[in-house]
Amino acid sequence: MAAESDSFKEAADHLVKVQALLAKETNKTKAERDKLERDFPKVHEFQGKRIKLNVGGTIFVTTLQTLTKDPDSMLASMFSGRFEMNPDEDGCFFVDRDAKHFRRILNYLRTGQIVLPEKQSAKTELLLEGEFYNINAFQQAQEEAVLSFNDSILLDKDKQAYLFEWLGKKQTWNVIYRASRDGYGAADFHRCCDNKGETVSVVKTTKGYLFGGYTDVPWTSQNSGRKISMKSFLFTFNSYSTGNSPHKLALSGAHNDHAVYHISSLGINFGWSAAIQLSDNCNTQRCHTNWNGGHTYQFPPGVTSNHWLVGGWQFVVADVEVFSLQTMQ
Secondary structure, X not given: OHHHHHHHHHHHHHHHXXXXXXXXXXXXXXXXXHHHHHHHHHHHHHHOOEEEEEEOOEEEEEEXXXXXXXXXXXXXXXXXXXXXXXXXXXXXXXXXXXXXXXXXXXHHHHHOOOOOOOOHHHHHHHHHHHHHOOOHHHHHHHHHHHOOEEOOOOOOHXXXXXXXXXXXXXXXXEXXXXXXXXXXXXXXXXXXXXXXXXXXXXXXXXXXXXXXXXXXXXXXXXXXXXXXXXXXXXXXXEEOOOXXXXXXXXXXXXXXXXXXXEOOOOOOEEOOOOOEEOOOXXXXXXXXXXXXXXXOEOOOOOXXXXXXXXXXXXXXXXXXXXXXXXXXX
C-alpha cells in the first residue's frame, strides 16, 4: 500500500509540473499574440504609406511591399517590423550606400527581372551591389556571370556547361572577337586575337553547324606555321555525322606539333591539312575541314569519314566568336 501511495504522489507531482509548464507556454503565446495585435495596425498603416529612402544622398520612393519582396534580403529585414526604424527629419530612411545601381535593385524587386548593364564593369558592380543587399537572385546571377563566356551570342548555358566540363574547370572567358561585329577578314581576326593567351574559338556555319577549338598557344601573324600543343582540343555541338550530340575531340597524340597553324592570311586554323580552317573573308569565301584520317585530332566515336563535320570539305561561316581567359588585375 505504501508503494502504491508513493507512485500516486509522484504521478500527481508530475501532473502539477506539466500543468505549470503548459500555463507558462500559454501565457507566452498570449503575450506574443497581444504584441502582434498591437503592432499590426502600425504595420498596416506603415504599409499603406510611401517610403522614402535616402541612399547615399539620392532619394528613392517606393513601398513596403516592394522592399519586402525578397524575404531574405537586407531591405526586407530592415522593414520587417522587428527593428525600430525611425526616419530622419526629412522623412527619409537613410541607407549608407552608393546609389549608382540602386534603381536597378528596386526595379528588380518591383518586376522580378534583373536588367544588366551592357558594360562588363557596370554589370559586375550591379551584381556585387545585389549581393550586398543579400538578394538571392543577384547572388545567383553573380555566380553565373563570374563563371561564364561573357556576352556570347553563340553559346547558351548548356553549351557553356559542356565547355567547362571539357576544360576541366569553371573560369571567366571574355569575347575578344566576333566576326559579325569586328569583321570576317583574316586581318580582323588577328587584330583582335593575336597574343591574347589561351583562347576558345566557336564557329557557326551558314547551315547551322556549331563547332570550335581550344588552344593554349596564343595566335600570331608571324607566318610561323605549325605549333605544338599538349592541351589543345576541338569540339562540336552539332555536325553532319553526329547530329546534335556534343563531343570533345582530343589530340591524337602522334602529331601534336600540328595542333594549330599560324599564318597571317588565314583565320582560325587547327590541325594538319585543315581540321578546321577559316579563310580570309570567311563569310563569303569557302572555308575548309578535313580530318585526314585522325592525323591530328581524334574522330568522334563510330565516325571515320574525313568530312564528317559538315558533310563535305567546305563550308561558309555565319559567325565566329573567340574568347580569351580573363586574368586577375
